[in-house]
Amino acid sequence: MRVLLEKIEIAAQVGVDWIQIREKDLSGRELAALVTEAVRRAPSSCRILVNDRLDVAMACDAGGVHLGEQSIAAQDAKKLLQERNARREFLVGVSTHSLESVRRAEEAGADYAIFGPIFATPSKAGYGPPQGIDELARVSRSVKIPVIAVGGITADNAEECAKAGAAGIAAIRMFQDARDLTAVVRKLRGT
Secondary structure: OHHHHHHHHHHHHOOOOEEEEOOOOOOHHHHHHHHHHHHHHOOOOOEEEEEOOHHHHHHOOOOEEEEOOOOOOHHHHHHHHHHOOOOOOOEEEEEEOOHHHHHHHHHOOOOEEEEOOOOOOHHHHHHOOOOHHHHHHHHHHHOOOOEEEEOOOOOOOHHHHHHOOOOEEEOOHHHHOOOOHHHHHHHHHOO
């Protein structure tokens, strides 16, 4: 966990806006400890999101929860947040793999949708063939919530996603395997 926390801290410090904690193999207690420490280490400019575990995200004062297709529905998460008088800036996001699922996420009250895979990648192969830039553009134009592109995103093709209307990009390997994370973030931001 120490190495993961160090990577989270570095990513947050070099300007990554959102970091999603996806450690599905941890117990609730272990995940809560990880999230609490990640929130503590991250500057206020970086939002820590928790994969699937709304309870942990709320208890640890994370910046939001990211829901998969098998998770609690976004509308139920929003209802629970409202009942608990959660902070307004707490985000609820949803993974999507079609225009219809992005529309459903928007109708359910999701604050954003992660859509993909845009390009071929081993980690998203189970979600079907790549959607491509044209489909990303169509989806981005069809909804009001921000659409985040995922799947095979690199520093070289991220600009294509932005030009297609994506509000941002999500990536694992690009950030996790970067030798110089600061350079990657600068390239993505065009600075």
